[in-house]
Amino acid sequence: MTYCVGILLDEGVVLASDTRTNAGIDRVSTFRKMFSFEKPGERFFTLLTAGNLSLTQGVISLIGEWLETEDPERDLYAVGSMFAAARVIGRALREVHKIDGGYLQQHDVDFSATFILSGQVRGGKLRLFQIYDAGNFIEAMGDTTYFQIGEVKYGKPILDRIIRRDMNVKDAAKCALISFDSTMRSNASVGPPIDLMIYRRDTLERPFCTRLEEDDPYWQEIREGWGEALYEAFYHVGRDPGWRL
Incomplete structure (x- = not known):
């Protein structure tokens, strides 16, 4: 399974992905799920996958x-907008489906995928898209500030409670990591390991990227601190419901 999240803010964008693809008693595999161009x-x-x-x-x-290749319908370095870039990802997804999908369906293999795409082209806006298995996509706009793919249900509550478009990227990154801990x-x-990327709007410079291993000090601080804070909060809210028991 997988968990990835992309958060679009006034200040920039935060993207994070785990790296585990199989989990069992005697087998764990690790593959990168974040790719930059x-x-x-x-x-x-x-791209998050x-x-x-x-x-x-x-x-x-x-x-x-x-x-x-300088083909604006296929080359990310030739597209004129983020919308066109999302179409390139959808086209590539449909192309791989067309080549391999039928054969894998004959063997009852689940051959589906979703992507989160974020980026900026000079002269255009920073944008965030979720691309579905059919190659179609939606964009984060209005009240939608984030997308999740993979195992989304456990990390969603903290994102819904905390994420606001006007918050800073460091706080959004912390919230994303807490959603990973919950998951x-x-x-x-x-x-x-968790791959984390932070890009500040309109800089068009190489974004901040880091990989958090299990023993990373900040990751450990997040996990331990959040667990203790939840425990304390639990015993400090609704102390006396007034019930006669």
Whole structure:
């Protein structure tokens, strides 16, 4: 399983993904699920992936092969907008489906995938998209400030309570990591290392990227501090319901 989240803010964007693809008593596999394509000063794109690993890797490989072809319908370095970039990802997804999907369906293999795409092209706005298995997509706008893919249900409550578009990127990154902690406590198929990326709007510079291992001091502070804070909050709210028991 997978958990990825993208948060769009006035200040920028925060993207995070786990790296676990299989979990069991005697098997855990780790694969990167965050991929960036950039030309500093001109454009940057980051993709988060969830779903069938062979499908998502095929899409990433195909996108890489299309780079520098100068085809605005396939080349991320040639597109004129983020909308066009989302269409490139959808096209690549449909292309891999067309090549391999039928064969895998014959063997009852789940051949589905979803993506989160964020980025900015010079002269355009920073934008955030969720791309579905059919290659269609939606954009974060209005009251929608974040997208999740993969194992989304455990991390959603903290995002709904805390995330606001005008909050700063550091606080949003902390909230994203707490959503990962909540997910990992309830689902062993999501696990570290966690890849975290922060991009500030309109900079068009290489974003801040880091990988948090299980023993990372900040990750440990988040996990322990949040658990203790929840425990304290539980015993400080609704102390006396007034019931006669």
